[in-house]
Amino acid sequence: MADADHPRLILHDFLSPGICKELQFIYKSCSTVGYRPNVFSTTLSHLIATNCGHLILPFISVREMLKEKVEEFFGCEYQLFIEFTGLISWTKGASIGWHSDDNRPYLKQRDFAVVCYLNTHGKDFKGGLFHFQDGEPSTIVPMAGDVVMYTADSQNIHSVDEITEGERLTLTLWFSRDSYHDEDVKLISLLSQNFLNSKEVELGWYLPLPASSDMYWFSPDTGSRHKSGFDISCARAHILGFTFYSSDDKIGSSSSDSSHDLSELLMKPLCLGREEELLEKEFDNSLHALQVFFRDAGGRILAIFSGPIGLGDSLRAEVLVLLQTPEA
Numbered sequence: 001m002a003d004a005d006h007p008r009l010i011l012h013d014f015l016s017p018g019i020c021k022e023l024q025f026i027y028k029s030c031s032t033v034g035y036r037p038n039v040f041s042t043t044l045s046h047l048i049a050t051n052c053g054h055l056i057l058p059f060i061s062v063r064e065m066l067k068e069k070v071e072e073f074f075g076c077e078y079q080l081f082i083e084f085t086g087l088i089s090w091t092k093g094a095s096i097g098w099h100s101d102d103n104r105p106y107l108k109q110r111d112f113a114v115v116c117y118l119n120t121h122g123k124d125f126k127g128g129l130f131h132f133q134d135g136e137p138s139t140i141v142p143m144a145g146d147v148v149m150y151t152a153d154s155q156n157i158h159s160v161d162e163i164t165e166g167e168r169l170t171l172t173l174w175f176s177r178d179s180y181h182d183e184d185v186k187l188i189s190l191l192s193q194n195f196l197n198s199k200e201v202e203l204g205w206y207l208p209l210p211a212s213s214d215m216y217w218f219s220p221d222t223g224s225r226h227k228s229g230f231d232i233s234c235a236r237a238h239i240l241g242f243t244f245y246s247s248d249d250k251i252g253s254s255s256s257d258s259s260h261d262l263s264e265l266l267m268k269p270l271c272l273g274r275e276e277e278l279l280e281k282e283f284d285n286s287l288h289a290l291q292v293f294f295r296d297a298g299g300r301i302l303a304i305f306s307g308p309i310g311l312g313d314s315l316r317a318e319v320l321v322l323l324q325t326p327e328a
């Protein structure tokens with residue numbers, strides 16, 4: 001599978017179907033417009049910044065498992081730091097040509113890449129095959145639970161074919177030998193700030209606070225956030241057959257709605273309707289509604305972490321502080 005010139009590892013069924021589902025839930029209820037056209041994403045810092053710090057819990061054990069595996073396979077035990085963790089979704093039209101993952105001056109700290117597939121080619125999306133330019137295997141067909149690990153340098157030049165249908169979701173991490181780029185340090189600092197601030201705000205501890213208004217606005221043609229398009233939280237609700245309603249109007253019914261007005265409305269209390277029926281429950285904002293939509297998966301997250309959890313991980317401890325705070 002790997003040779004000295006192309007250090008890489010492919011693991012089948014490394015992530016359980018349960019964790020893939022939980023990460024899908026988090027992605028679907030929290031993602032924003034991403035860094036490239038037709039790409040959507042969410043990061044751990046983003047989850048914390050939007051008052052969803054408790055949703056980083058399912059990532060913690062997965063990150064540790066992956067770090068151990070990378071260190072073991074590439075022979076650098078206890079040397080690595082996680083530089084970045086993100087849920088990244090590529091939709092129709094997204095692709096990337098031949099590149100290495102450290103190919104910019106500001107990416108030189110990246111030593112290893114790990115891509116975990118959270119859904120499956122042919123079933124959830126079409127296109128999106130991963131190719132290595134040299135060495136074996138040359139093509140990877142994404143399957144939920146499978147993981148690919150490779151050095152981030154020019155020994156592993158790779159590309160991803162254009163997505164032609166559906167949405168291709170990955171959990172992507174980069175690892176660095178440079179402690180300056182340790183993601184955990186930044187996350188702990190963000191969590192601590194939130195914790196200190198939130199103590200003063202008794203109500204709404206767990207209610208998501210949407211990010212800046214343009215982060216949910218998607219323009220399919222240009223990738224620009226302000227032209228014609230749609231709000232992605234509205235779109236996710238629509239896919240499930242729901243529409244958002246403010247107290248006196250239907251929200252986001254036409255793409256001619258101004259993105260600014262629409263995003264403002266989606267940050268305020270709203271209700272959900274399906275066909276002729278208006279649901280009684282009022283949600284604090286659209287993200288709150290989306291998180292409740294996927295509550296089955298959400299319930300599982302809390303159940304998993306309500307049991308005893310090993311000590312020794314400062315990030316985990318920090319998140320537990322969050323969870324132990326009584327719910328409003």
Ligand SMILES: O=C(O)CCC(=O)C(=O)O
Nearest residue numbers: 096101115130158160170
């Ligand atoms: O999602 C993948 O399979 C790889 C994506 C990639 O190459 C990148 O983000 O640099």
Ligand SMILES: [Fe+2]
Nearest residue numbers: 099100101158
């Ligand atoms: Fe890449």
